[in-house]
Amino acid sequence: MSNDPQSVxxxxxxxxxxxxxxxxxxxxxxxxxxxxxxxxxxxILSLSGHALTFWTEISPVAFFTGTNWSPVIGNSYGVLPLVSGTLIVTICSALIALPVGLAAAIYLSEYANDQVRSILKPALEILAGVPTVIYGYMALVYVTPLADSVLPLSLGTFNALSASIVVGIMIIPMVSSISEDALSAVPDSLREAAYGLGSTKFDVSTKVVVPSATSGIVASYVLALSRAIGETMAVTMAMGMSPQMPYFPDVVRNLAESSQTMTAAMVQIAGADSYGGGPTYEAMFAIGITLFAITLAMNILAELVRRRFREAYE
Known part of the structure; x- marks a missing residue:
């Protein structure tokens, strides 16, 4: 070791x-x-300022419990029809995307070889890069006519079913990609132990790997649903802008008819110059802060689930 002062x-x-x-x-x-x-x-501050201004003119109780949204004719600002339209699309799209996305993730993680995975995973993720307006166009031109001819329903030009289908297809890549990463993170030692006990590949996949990756899978579900809740262009083109309360218990009618989501209502308000700066304009921010609160609650739920079911492997 050199003791040269310059070197030191x-x-x-x-x-x-x-x-x-x-x-x-x-x-x-x-x-x-x-x-x-x-x-x-x-x-939050930007939305809250305008929202508080709106709630000084319109009662928050009337806003959150009202069943009629008609800001131009009647000056009714009940947000429940918009919330129900958003939930219908979110729930129905989840019924499509969550099982299909998880099944795709299981195949990519447990069944596909490296060559197949290198082709299928990028191809699946291409769906996430398709502009949402294309999904809306597909719903109008292809999905609605096809569903109307195949299903025993009388679908209108704008309907919740087509919107749910295209949104479900849109969020499949998010579910499959995040879930596949969670499944791949499960140690091979757990798989080998299950195989050593005589388990089949299907049993190992569904009874060992999937439960071990529960936190990541649930997080992918919540993030995908948050994406579905915030979707705008596809649901606007496919579902229309006719807010209405859901019909109980006639679920089929809810899917066959037009409705409106919270994001579509915000687009409608923002695109109407005649609204000016009155309560209708301020209502856009009240809807926005409500939507923000819903998605924030879902992300907090995802974090709690992740912490609750997190598995630590060494």
């Missing part, structure tokens, strides 16, 4: 440079994290 001095300078560089990297990363928090806070 150069080494110290290099170490000092490395330390400064690492501090700079740490500050840049911290600034990026802080920026995301500030953006979120800014969104």
């Amino acid at each position: 001095s150069g080494s110290l300078r290099r170490n000092e440079f490395v330390v400064r560089k690492e501090r700079l990297y740490g500050r840049l990363i911290a600034a990026s994290a802080l920026l995301t928090i500030l953006v979120t806070v800014g969104i």
Whole structure:
């Protein structure tokens, strides 16, 4: 080991440079994290300011419990028809996307070889890159006529069924990709132990791997549903803009007729210059903060589920 003073001095300078560089990297990363928090806070403050202005003119009770949304004719601001339309699309799309996405993830993780996986996974994720307006166009031109001819339903031009189908197809890549990553993270030792006990591949996949990856799978479900709740263009084109309360217990009628989601109502308000800055304009922000609260609650739920069912492997 050299005791040359110049060598020692150069080494110290290099170490000092490395330390400064690492501090700079740490500050840049911290600034990026802080920026995301500030953006979120800014969104909340922006929405809250206009929403509070709206609720000073329109009772919050009337807004959250009203069953009629007609901001232009009648000045009715009940948000329940919009919430029900959003939930119909979200629930029905979930019935399509969640099982199909999980099945695709199980195949990619447990059954497909490396060559097949390298082809199918990118092909599946291409669905996530298709513009949502294309899904809306497909719903109008292809899905609605096909469903009307195959199913014993009398579908209108705009209907909740077509919107649910295209949104379900749209969120399949999110479910399958995140779930596949969670399944692949399960240690092979668990699979080998199950095979050693005489289990079949299907049993290993469904009774060992899937339960072990529950936290990741549930997180993918919640994120996909949050994506479905926030979808705008596809549901606007496929479902229309006719807000109405759901018909109970006639579920089929709810799917066959037009309705309106919360995001579609916001687009309608934003695109109407005649609304000006009155209560109708402010209602857009009240809907936005309500939608933000719903998606925030779902993400908090996902985090709680992840912590509850998280498996730590060594």
